[in-house]
Amino acid sequence: MTTYAPVASQPYAWPFTGAWSMADTALFLIDFQAESVAEIVAEPVVAAVAPLLAAWRAAGGTVLHGRRGYDPAVGLPRVTALRNATRLLDRILPRGGDGWQIVEALAPFDGEPVIDHAGDNIFLGTDLGFLLQRQRIANLVIAGLRTEGAVHATMRAANDGGYECLLLEDGTATDLPGAKTAVLDITRFGTGLFGTTAPIAAIKL
Amino acid sequence: MQSDATWPITGPLDLDRTALVVIDMQTDFCGPGGWIDRLGQSIENTRKPIGLIAVLLEAARSAGMTVIHTREGHRADLTDLNPVKRWRSRLHGVGIGDESNQGRALTRGDPGHDIIAELYPLPGEIVVDKPGKSSFHATEFDQLLRARGIEALIVCGVTSDCCVQSTIRDGADLGYDCVLVVDGTAAVESANHQGMVDVLAAHGGRWGAVMSSNSLIDLIAGATKTGAAA
Numbered sequence: 001m002t003t004y005a006p007v008a009s010q011p012y013a014w015p016f017t018g019a020w021s022m023a024d025t026a027l028f029l030i031d032f033q034a035e036s037v038a039e040i041v042a043e044p045v046v047a048a049v050a051p052l053l054a055a056w057r058a059a060g061g062t063v064l065h066g067r068r069g070y071d072p073a074v075g076l077p078r079v080t081a082l083r084n085a086t087r088l089l090d091r092i093l094p095r096g097g098d099g100w101q102i103v104e105a106l107a108p109f110d111g112e113p114v115i116d117h118a119g120d121n122i123f124l125g126t127d128l129g130f131l132l133q134r135q136r137i138a139n140l141v142i143a144g145l146r147t148e149g150a151v152h153a154t155m156r157a158a159n160d161g162g163y164e165c166l167l168l169e170d171g172t173a174t175d176l177p178g179a180k181t182a183v184l185d186i187t188r189f190g191t192g193l194f195g196t197t198a199p200i201a202a203i204k205l
Numbered sequence: 206m207q208s209d210a211t212w213p214i215t216g217p218l219d220l221d222r223t224a225l226v227v228i229d230m231q232t233d234f235c236g237p238g239g240w241i242d243r244l245g246q247s248i249e250n251t252r253k254p255i256g257l258i259a260v261l262l263e264a265a266r267s268a269g270m271t272v273i274h275t276r277e278g279h280r281a282d283l284t285d286l287n288p289v290k291r292w293r294s295r296l297h298g299v300g301i302g303d304e305s306n307q308g309r310a311l312t313r314g315d316p317g318h319d320i321i322a323e324l325y326p327l328p329g330e331i332v333v334d335k336p337g338k339s340s341f342h343a344t345e346f347d348q349l350l351r352a353r354g355i356e357a358l359i360v361c362g363v364t365s366d367c368c369v370q371s372t373i374r375d376g377a378d379l380g381y382d383c384v385l386v387v388d389g390t391a392a393v394e395s396a397n398h399q400g401m402v403d404v405l406a407a408h409g410g411r412w413g414a415v416m417s418s419n420s421l422i423d424l425i426a427g428a429t430k431t432g433a434a435a
Binding site: 012016077078079080082083086087089090119120121124148149153156157159160161162163164176178179181182183185186189190191192193 | 292336356367371375377378379380381382397401403410
């Protein structure tokens with residue numbers, strides 16, 4: 001299997017081991033769902049991620065998809081439900097409802113795991129950690145919505161779990177002013193508090 | 206900055222179902238000669254909330270609330286230190302767990318790992334040792350909270366952009382009603398602290414509320430105990 005050179009990322013060349021391959025690295029697309037894309041006006045982000053997704057698939061790489069929503073038969077935890085009900089934007093949607101589906105340009109292919117999650121940290125209450133462990137994935141290349149929401153929460157948890165994460169700067173977006181800059185700064189703080197960041201173009205397959 | 210979120214969102218404060226969580230007020234993060242200090246970074250910011258946390262601790266203790274302290278750090282044999290965390294800390298200049306004449310940073314049993322004297326746990330208070338940033342990662346924290354019947358968390362400590370935020374986020378995902386004590390927390394970098402507070406206060410408090418220590422002390426003083434956990 002092809003071994004790739006480190007990615008030109010900040011604050012250091014990713015991954016820390018000095019090399020990566022499709023055997024140990026997954027592309028994780030988080031919550032590119034219709035309502036979020038529309039609220040954020042994230043169509044340019046979707047368009048920027050699509051070629052990377054195609055190249056990743058052509059290289060035989062693992063692709064994972066996060067999809068936020070709650071089971072309407074179960075609902076959300078009480079506190080989460082109360083907060084969700086007061087929010088006008090960034091609402092957690094019922095699974096299967098309007099705006100919940102992943103946008104066409106980044107839609108999962110058959111065989112690509114879709115991880116349904118009700119909260120932000122996609123490791124909580126899902127098989128994400130188990131899937132990564134079973135496939136011996138060590139590194140995650142992450143794109144998704146919203147930067148300060150599921151993307152950051154999941155990257156924090158992945159980092160605690162020892163995964164080496166790279167966040168794609170032009171592969172993530174939010175409608176919350178200032179939040180993307182804050183999250184990127186916190187992510188890269190010191191020698192990479194939660195990982196590294198790079199533009200999509202830095203990924204050379 | 207305070208959020209306009211109601212806290213607790215489920216109704217009046219129930220002291221038996223609420224815990225004060227003091228995150229990582231260890232010498233390694235806010236004491237002279239600790240890890241941050243040895244990295245050559247300033248501990249001025251991380252020492253700032255000590256006084257207000259002490260007042261909040263006293264209020265919680267007087268009210269008979271559950272008090273939980275956390276400590277970030279690793280087993281002495283470092284079996285719970287993942288390779289990337291160790292590599293980054295060495296790149297930073299002081300490797301976690303590495304032997305030195307100033308001890309081993311973020312290593313259980315080392316003096317730098319312990320909680321600072323000003324905020325030292327009283328006998329009977331819970332101390333959670335955690336290997337990650339989130340207090341919920343690879344610990345008994347969630348089980349302890351459930352065993353105590355805790356539903357709401359008052360979160361303070363350091364650092365705001367790191368372990369405090371990871372704990373609040375996971376707490377919110379798990380259904381706990383969290384409030385950040387905005388003047389009871391700090392980060393090494395002020396900009397990261399402010400950015401994190403602005404995010405947590407947005408959308409009316411998407412992960413919980415953001416309140417001052419004074420407001421919380423008033424709430425605690427006016428609250429009642431139901432005896433639920435007695």
